[in-house]
Amino acid sequence: MGEGSGGGGTGEGTAGGGRAGAAADKRALRRALLAARAALPQEELRRAAGAVVRHALGLAELTGARAVAAYVPVGREPGGPELLDALRGRGVRVLLPVLLPDDDLDWAVYEGPGSLARAGRGLLEPTGPRLGPDAVTAAGAVLLPGLAVDRRGTRLGRGGGSYDRGLARVESAGAAPARVVLLHSGELLAAEVPAEPHDRPVHAAVTPEGVHRFTA
Numbered sequence: 036m037g038e039g040s041g042g043g044g045t046g047e048g049t050a051g052g053g054r055a056g057a058a059a060d061k062r063a064l065r066r067a068l069l070a071a072r073a074a075l076p077q078e079e080l081r082r083a084a085g086a087v088v089r090h091a092l093g094l095a096e097l098t099g100a101r102a103v104a105a106y107v108p109v110g111r112e113p114g115g116p117e118l119l120d121a122l123r124g125r126g127v128r129v130l131l132p133v134l135l136p137d138d139d140l141d142w143a144v145y146e147g148p149g150s151l152a153r154a155g156r157g158l159l160e161p162t163g164p165r166l167g168p169d170a171v172t173a174a175g176a177v178l179l180p181g182l183a184v185d186r187r188g189t190r191l192g193r194g195g196g197s198y199d200r201g202l203a204r205v206e207s208a209g210a211a212p213a214r215v216v217l218l219h220s221g222e223l224l225a226a227e228v229p230a231e232p233h234d235r236p237v238h239a240a241v242t243p244e245g246v247h248r249f250t251a
């Protein structure tokens with residue numbers, strides 16, 4: 036069933052339905068989206084951060100969730116750390132990812148701004164006890180990073196397959212938390228994001244404009 040070892044490979048880059056085609060198309064789309072993020076003015080980033088946090092905190096999907104898997108936005112990612120503090124202030128157990136050497140994710144509980152430390156790749160990660168990769172299965176909702184989503188809810192991530200693996204564990208455990216991606220304006224695409232069999236669509240996307248829900 037595999038697509039060969041390690042996922043790299045040569046001879047891709049041409050359009051066409053195969054999986055190598057989708058992976059190459061994802062890489063090209065990622066580059067374009069990162070370039071667009073890099074061009075966003077500081078003022079827009081500030082405005083977007085506040086609006087995304089506000090809309091995210093209003094999500095019905097988060098009401099009643101005792102644990103929420105989230106992440107610490109870094110660089111030009113939408114949202115801000117206030118989201119984590121606000122959730123924690125509601126008594127929610129906020130789980131944050133710790134990137135493992137193979138790009139899989141471990142998880143630890145968010146214990147406040149002082150409990151984060153700089154890690155590789157510009158990330159801010161929790162310093163508390165690691166709960167193991169299966170800890171994400173306890174989340175009642177998952178807030179995901181992403182670069183874009185299409186109208187079907189297909190999400191484009193950073194390319195590590197980290198969240199794809201986490202969501203596969205969640206599914207194997209029989210859990211079905213809401214999956215919500217946080218994005219900038221313009222990252223809700225009219226064009227389709229190339230989908231691969233391992234991709235799990237999100238239920239909603241939060242942008243500075245508001246919440247967009249997808250029907251499965």
Ligand SMILES: Nc1nc2c(c(=O)[nH]1)N(C=O)[C@@H](CNc1ccc(C(=O)N[C@@H](CCC(=O)O)C(=O)O)cc1)CN2
Pocket residue numbers: 106107108109110112132133134140156157158180181192193194195196197198
């Ligand atoms: N804030 C945040 N945390 C997260 C993720 C994420 O996307 N955002 N991840 C989602 O899976 C995992 C980390 N995966 C990552 C994969 C690639 C790069 C990356 O390409 N970094 C650039 C430098 C940062 C930049 O874009 O400026 C690099 O290494 O060149 C970063 C994180 C877990 N934690």
Ligand SMILES: Nc1ncnc2c1ncn2[C@@H]1O[C@H](COP(=O)(O)OP(=O)(O)OP(=O)(O)O)[C@@H](O)[C@H]1O
Pocket residue numbers: 041042061180190191192193194195196197198199200203231233234
């Ligand atoms: N459940 C899984 N188990 C193992 N590898 C996986 C799984 N899901 C995806 N992968 C691998 O991860 C790699 C990256 O996948 P993809 O480009 O879809 O990542 P992404 O969705 O952009 O990243 P992320 O999930 O971290 O946001 C692919 O090579 C894929 O085969």
